[in-house]
Amino acid sequence: MSENAEQFAEQATAFQKIWTESMSKLMQTAFTFSPNSPPPEVMKQIRSGLFDALAKSWEEFMRSPQFLDSMKQWMENAVSFRKMNNDFIAKVRNEMQAPSREDMDSVMLAVRHMETRILDRVEELSTQVQALKNGAPKPAKSRSGHGSKRAKPQSRKRVKG
């Protein structure tokens, strides 16, 4: 608990620091304007300067470790909430004997694995045919992109849908 409190205190301190710096930059900008400009233009210049100063401060804050930590925490909470939601809905669907997202994912993955195996096999056969045409020995399997005789990726014709 004390660790959380310390972390919170650190973040609050960093946030307070960035706001204090922003305000001081804003005040500095507000009072540096050309005295020869007409008054409405002066206001626009002040406003533009204020926005620039604020943007720089926020950019620094968003690069700070405190912001990154709080962003990471927020993301983790969002992911946990989503996962809890997914699990709950999956349980409800299972109880109702209806297909859940996990069931669909399993079917999709099975189909994709089959597709990958078939396409890999077609690619191997194509390479062998090409090698036979060229009169060269069967090329060894390679994961490298080097070499002009490497197997070219085969297009995977899909059913138009």
Next chain:
Amino acid sequence: MTTTANLSNPWLQWQRAALDESFNAARRMSVMPSLWQRAQRVRKGVTTSEVVYEEDRLKLLHYVSDAKPRHRTPLVFIYALVNRPYILDLKKGRSVVANFVERGFDTYLVDWGVPIPADRHLTLDDYINGYMVNVMDYLRERTGADQLNVLGYCMGGTMSAMFSALHPDRVKNLILLAAPIDFATREGLLNLWTRPENFDVDKFVDAFGNCPPEFLQISFMLLKPVQNLLEKPVNFYEHMHDEKYLEDFLTTEAWLQDNIPVPGEVYREFVKYLYQKNLLTQNRMPIGKHIVNLANITCPVLNIMAGADDLVPCGQSTPFNDLVGSKDRKTMLLNGSGHIGLAIGGRAQEEIWPQACDWLAARDC
């Protein structure tokens, strides 16, 4: 007694400004009732097009011109999987596509469509070695051209570079537009936020499936929070009575709000292999069972960048020309332009696109 007012008097200037502002306020009020309807009627894409090929969610658009194409090799635009591609054909006078169509190129654009939840398992291999190869094969049959010119924008540029490295025989000329290649730079906030210690992409994709469009929108908005949350509404309020400004604003905003999800596995690969491990520049980027080697790109390349791009800083695009095997390499940098300014900015239309068309025309032989 003077008959002419002395307008150098600050009090008179303030009075005049107050009077102008009250008239402008009245004009703004008159525009407001029709604002919502105008926003709904924004046209998405201006150059006449027809759908010539479809596969799953993908549509291949062909831009129709009255005149016959003057250049032999067709040009195909590959856009990112994030946002909609009509940014390249946003409005009259601000259309990248129209530049090439008017210069006599037979022009096509790949609209990836909107992924559905079942697309969460699609990978970069499916897009590059599946869809893109099928599109290129179709265009070969349709046009009779053995090779094609490819223009990739943003993530589409990264994908186009990978495609050109894996299928160098299919690409005649390659143009990259603000394409991230080298992710080692820490210039951009996205590079920092996606570091492994700050972002667990595996947990994220396992929980959400496709990357939600709202998440992407918030991320992009946070890159410039003051500009997006303060300056933009203030500027809009000040200029909404200006017809031209309003039209530009509504058109651009319609596109900015038109986010789409990104297939989960593509998002995982992009973040993990590119943002976190930067495998592309090391020639270790896996696409299916193949490894991308950028040195296999030997066609002429044109690398276009925006000097003030906060989404894809120049540092991410610049190294590309040194990594390819091409002898004919050129870079164009538009200083002061942002990421979408390269596509819709007035200066880009005047300075970049005519030159890009000249570059491509000179290499179409």
